[in-house]
Each structure stands twice: as structure tokens, then as C-alpha cells.
Amino acid sequence: MNAIAKKTFTHTLKKLCTSTFIFSLSFALLPAAYGDDVVVGFIYVGSKGDYGYNQAHALGAAAVKAMPGVKVIEEENVPETIAVQNTMESMINLDGAKLIFPTSFGYFDPHILTVAPKYPDVTILHAGGLYQEGKHPLNAGSYFGYIDEAQYIAGIVAGGTSKSGKLGFIAAKPIPQVLRNINSFTLGAQSVNPKITTQVIFTGDWAMPVKEAEAANSLIDQGIDVITMHVDSPKVIIEICERRGIYSSGYHADQSELAPKGYLTGAEWNWPKVYTDFVTLLKDGKPFPHLLRGGIKEGLVKVSKYGPAVSAKTAALADAAKAKFMAGDMVIYKGELKDNKGNVVIPAGTALSQTDIQLESMDYLVAGVIGNTGS
Structure with missing residues (x-):
């Protein structure tokens, strides 16, 4: 995950659905299968050899490269500015990309939301889980996991x-x-x-x-x-x-x-599974989930x-x-649970599933954590 404002993050994620493995209620309709020459683009905010966030996504791109009938193009060290819009448009207009994964959190708003409406026949999928049904372009979507x-x-x-x-x-x-x-x-x-x-x-x-x-x-x-x-x-x-x-x-x-x-x-992160699944849907001309969420059970994290x-x-x-x-039997957050200031944050007898919206707006550190949130 990359830099975001806490307020924006919390406000946006409160709008998410709450099933364990979330799919948007409606699906973007892809055109008929593109055939054997599908061009897929990956965009990274840092070096794809950083032993971290970007490398995890690059491992997913490598898995896509191994798929038959797919050409992968990559661009690293692209800042969360209009530069990423230029990169997306270059991939579309010069390389013929039909599917793009801009992987940094800050790429979504306003950059993906600006580019996607211009190219309705191109699918743009974003790591971060920010897609809002009925508000964002039908050819866009997002995915994230319960890491x-x-x-x-x-x-x-x-x-x-x-x-x-x-x-x-x-x-x-x-x-x-x-x-x-x-x-x-x-x-x-x-x-x-x-x-x-x-x-x-x-x-x-x-x-x-x-x-x-x-x-x-x-x-x-x-x-x-x-x-x-x-x-x-x-x-x-x-x-x-x-x-x-x-x-x-x-x-x-x-x-x-x-x-x-x-x-x-x-x-x-287990991005190889996520990316190969999305590319398979694209190649088969099948609809893709606008909003994809999951954890260990669903194979998004490991x-x-x-x-x-x-x-x-x-x-x-x-x-x-x-x-x-x-x-599906593990519950991490259950009461009585106190924060590190002695306040009860989850009352006795209450258990929160991983999809519970309360967890998306967490603003506390549990008892036993030494430090503070600054709020």
C-alpha cells in the first residue's frame, strides 16, 4: 500500500461490500475473446526488484508472462502524478494494451478515473479495493487482500x-x-x-x-x-x-x-494467482469482478x-x-478486546469477521502494543 490520507482511506472503504470474497453485484462485460495476442501492462511506483511491494506485483507479472498468447509490458518508478496517466495512455496507444494493472494505491484517483472513460474497450484494474459500484467506470475495477x-x-x-x-x-x-x-x-x-x-x-x-x-x-x-x-x-x-x-x-x-x-x-501477497485469473477471464471474453477481496482461504495472501x-x-x-x-473458522478480532489505552474496543461476546466494516476504519492499537496512532 502507498501513501494515502487516513480520512480518505476510511471514507472510501466504508462503501465496500462485506462478503468474504467480494464480487461487485454487476460485472463489466468484456468483448468477445481477444484471441492470442493479448497485451497486458503493469505499472509500478518503485523498483520491481525492491524485495517488497513492487517486487510482489512483479512476481505476478512474471506469472502472466508465462501464459501462452500474452505479451507483458512493464514500467517501473512511475510516480503517482500525471506521469501514470501518460504511461497508461502510451501502453494503450503505442503498445495496444487491452488490460492494465496500475499497482500503486495513489494511481486510482484521479488518474485511473481520468484515463478509463477515454478507452472503454480497455480494462484497468487497480490494487487497493477502491472501486465503488455505480460511481466508477465500468471498465475499471480493483482488488485487495486480507493480509x-x-x-x-x-x-x-x-x-x-x-x-x-x-x-x-x-x-x-x-x-x-x-x-x-x-x-x-x-x-x-x-x-x-x-x-x-x-x-x-x-x-x-x-x-x-x-x-x-x-x-x-x-x-x-x-x-x-x-x-x-x-x-x-x-x-x-x-x-x-x-x-x-x-x-x-x-x-x-x-x-x-x-x-x-x-x-x-x-x-x-499472492499476486500471481490474482493476475493470471484476471488475464484468463480477459482472454476467454468473460466478465470480471469489479471488486475482488479475499484472504488465505481465497488464495490472495499467503x-x-x-x-x-x-x-x-x-x-x-x-x-x-x-x-x-x-x-473459515478463525476470528482474529473478538471481545473483550482493549486498546493500549485501556478502552474496550470490542465488547465481550462480539466477534468481527474479516469483512466487518469496523475493521476498515480501525484507529487504535491493541493492548500490548507500545506506541500511539498520533490521533
Whole structure:
């Protein structure tokens, strides 16, 4: 996820549907199958080799490249400005793209909403879950996943491995999606060790390697022995953890090669499935869902392989939680749940499903998290 205003994020997502795997009530109608020469474009806000957000999407693009009868074009380091409009139009007019995936959150409004109406025979699908039925162009759509499910499992692994009982979380901004990841990670860890704590440091933006390095060193100096994150590129953080001899848990993509000793696991996007599914629909001339949501069960997110430091007992606990998510039986947010200021945020007897709209506007940190949202 990239930079957004908390208010805009919350207001927009309150309009989403609430089924576990969400499809818009109506579907965009694609023309008859395009045949064997389908051109698909991918646009990234950063480097597609960043070991993070952009690399996760690029792995999806690589899966599409392997499909027969598909030509993939890619453009990286495209800012969330009119530059992305120019890139989309170039892909359409010069390369003949019929399907485009602009992957950065800030590409949607106003950029996709400006370009899509000009080219009704081109499908533009956006990562972020912002599509609103009846308001946005019929040839546009969006998709996103409940990656906090994977963070919950990563928390179990962290909680079962930590010797100090002190975890660290380096995050960009205190917006609902980020807070949900912090809280789910912490609740997963607390399911193993109720006394565990998570120290949070917010850097202020999605790609700030200097501040991320400072945050990692500060946390390690405080005796924290497992660090995870929600930033665009976890590379710097993972490498510092490995160099200083503590454990790390990744995000967006698999960073295990950066930390062969200390990498525990991670929360990953499974964009190859999402992108190949969409391209298959396009090639077959079938309608696509305007709004796609899902978690581990639906295959939109996954958990990284366990590292060598993860015990068999801890792996079994994590696998058991994963099995519950796959069966649709796992509830992360249930009462009584208090925030880290002592307020009851979910009353006793209440359980919130992953699709509950309350979770889309989360503005608190759960008990056991050290830090504040700034609000």
C-alpha cells in the first residue's frame, strides 16, 4: 500500500461490500475473446526488484508472462502524478494494451478515473479495493487482500520464537490497514505468550530507508529480538536484523534470501494467482469482478516458508491457525478486546469477521502494543 490520507482511506472503504470474497453485484462485460495476442501492462511506483511491494506485483507479472498468447509490458518508478496517466495512455496507444494493472494505491484517483472513460474497450484494474459500484467506470475495477491473516500467523511464529518477549514493528503511517497489520501480528503473538509486547515506530512514509534503518537499530538496542514491518521495501530492515543477530519477519514478498539465519516467515501477497485469473477471464471474453477481496482461504495472501530458527512446536501452532483460516473458522478480532489505552474496543461476546466494516476504519492499537496512532 502507498501513501494515502487516513480520512480518505476510511471514507472510501466504508462503501465496500462485506462478503468474504467480494464480487461487485454487476460485472463489466468484456468483448468477445481477444484471441492470442493479448497485451497486458503493469505499472509500478518503485523498483520491481525492491524485495517488497513492487517486487510482489512483479512476481505476478512474471506469472502472466508465462501464459501462452500474452505479451507483458512493464514500467517501473512511475510516480503517482500525471506521469501514470501518460504511461497508461502510451501502453494503450503505442503498445495496444487491452488490460492494465496500475499497482500503486495513489494511481486510482484521479488518474485511473481520468484515463478509463477515454478507452472503454480497455480494462484497468487497480490494487487497493477502491472501486465503488455505480460511481466508477465500468471498465475499471480493483482488488485487495486480507493480509493481516498472514500477519497473525507470522505473529504466532514470532511469539513462539522470541526469547525476550519483546517484538518490534516498523511502519510507515498509522492508517487503518497498517494498524490492522500491527494489531493482528500482536494478537497472533499473544496467542502464544499473553505477556508479549510489540514496540511500534512510524517512519512517516512508505519508502524511507534511512529512517527505517534508524528505527531497526533503535529497537534492537532496546532488547527486541524479532522485528517485522509495513513499508514498501523491507530490505534494509531485514538486512540490519540479520547483521545484528536478531530475528525478522517479512512483508509483501519473500525476503528469506536476505537473512538465511534469522528470517522466521512473512506475510506475502499472492499476486500471481490474482493476475493470471484476471488475464484468463480477459482472454476467454468473460466478465470480471469489479471488486475482488479475499484472504488465505481465497488464495490472495499467503505465509512465507518457515526459517531454520522456527521450532517444530511453533510451526505446528502456526499451521493450525492457517488451517482454521482455510476452513473459515478463525476470528482474529473478538471481545473483550482493549486498546493500549485501556478502552474496550470490542465488547465481550462480539466477534468481527474479516469483512466487518469496523475493521476498515480501525484507529487504535491493541493492548500490548507500545506506541500511539498520533490521533
